[in-house]
Amino acid sequence: MTDVIEAILQRSSEPRLSAPAPSADELARLFECAFRAPDHALLRPWRYLIIEGEGLHALGELYARTGDSEEARDKLRKMPLRAPMVIVGITSPKPHPKVPQIEQSMSTAVGMGYLLLALNEAGYGGMWRTGALAYDSQVKSGLGLAEHESIAGFLYVGSVSSEKPAVPRPIMSELVSSWPAKP
Template identity: 40%
Template sequence: MCEPAPDRAQLRELLLAAGSAPDHGRLRPWRFIAIEGASLGPLGDAFASAHAERDPAATDVELGRSRSKPLRAPLIVVVVACPREHPKVPAWEQRAAAVCAAHGLTLAAHAVGFGAMWRTGWYGDAPKVRAHLGLLDTEDVTGWIYLGTPRGNPPPPRPAEEPPVTWLD
């Protein structure tokens, strides 16, 4: 993806839409970290450092690929699950709500003409990346939402398929 990405006012609207995710207990067990411009480079450095720690035999080329991953879009929103102690809403359900918020962000971005790509992976579990993001021990990266303008011809949406449904009569 390339420029333009949503500006701060547009991103605020997208995050408001994302925040309407289903949320048992209205706990809002998520938060967002927006990373753009010059801040993408240090994130890439954290990715490369984590890669080197995970695989000491990684080549410079492999570390360079890790370092360049955040540069695939002009804006990344990290969706962070923040489960809270609650007597009726288990942590797994709160993490599911954060997943819904991430999905809502991608849908909202596409609805207003931006490109959005949801990435996951081990980087969110790496101590160096977690420290870079300032995550608490109780928080998890739900997804890295890359935002911008699609380059060229984006792939068409997936064709609708018959859903697997079992009817209990």
Template identity: 40%
Template sequence: MDALTALHNRVSTGKLTEPAPTEQQRKNIFLAALRAADHACLRPWRFLLVEGEGRERLGGIFLKAAEQAEGAALTEAQRQRTKAMPLRAPLIIVAITRLQEHPKVPHLEQHMSTAGAVQAMLTAAYAEGIGAYWRTGPLAGNPLVAEGLGLANNERIAGFIYCGTPDKAPRQAPDLAVDEFFSYWGAH
């Protein structure tokens, strides 16, 4: 698939199953992340791969964090759903921003660089025929999840990228009118 086709048609794919991306597909997805815009070449991102039994361990971390956040008021159904979240896909990529002090690159820009890396991975996954979607939510900002994943004090979770084989063909990207989002400012 050529780059413009992937960029113009990429959509998130929520229903994912085995198998996970192959080693070659992963390499292509990972290389795409490393081309994100990156002021001062800080490379303010890193990624954890969670698969196999690691997904169940991550589910345990999610459950512990959710119980603490909710004051242990979760119903049994909520407990089971929270614990099963990482089982939605055979591979989860945890995107992490490593915040660094830099006189010309504020933390916000470092977060945006990580977001650019995630978007590049999503587009590369689409081009490879891999289903993928990006999730954040309260667990991404939960200190117990960060601790359970071994994050340093200067690291923040940018999101969980779920990857796998699409359960069905991806939906068609919506046809948006470019002129509703782009306009000229000043003289042209």
């Protein structure tokens, strides 16, 4: 197998992350990978925010504004502290007659996937999270998103602090078929 195929087969989502996170120099190289995502018409319909240090506490406070009880707000405040770095992937679509917004969103998602692969290959772990916070107008506004932008996800990033059990892999015959069907 090639190194790329092996990296893809070994990739996993890692929920238990600790310091260190990638350095600025490492991030520059990792983002080069994200920027290689398929991008119809070279629109670059994405941007990223890197949140670490005190920014994680500020993100927790932003999350907490969405809670409907003190217990929920406390839980939301702690969420960004699950990792030493959170990278927010943002779809920033550009008007184009041949490239619909959905293609631009998919380009952002592929870039996020490439970033996860690159993080794993560089010796770090990551966990892509979305959920209600990714769609919340207060969160989007608090992060400085324009009206036309959306959050593709929050990548929680750091060093893997403990291994998790292996995830069962899908069986190809259950998910892949030929078309038209062969007799």
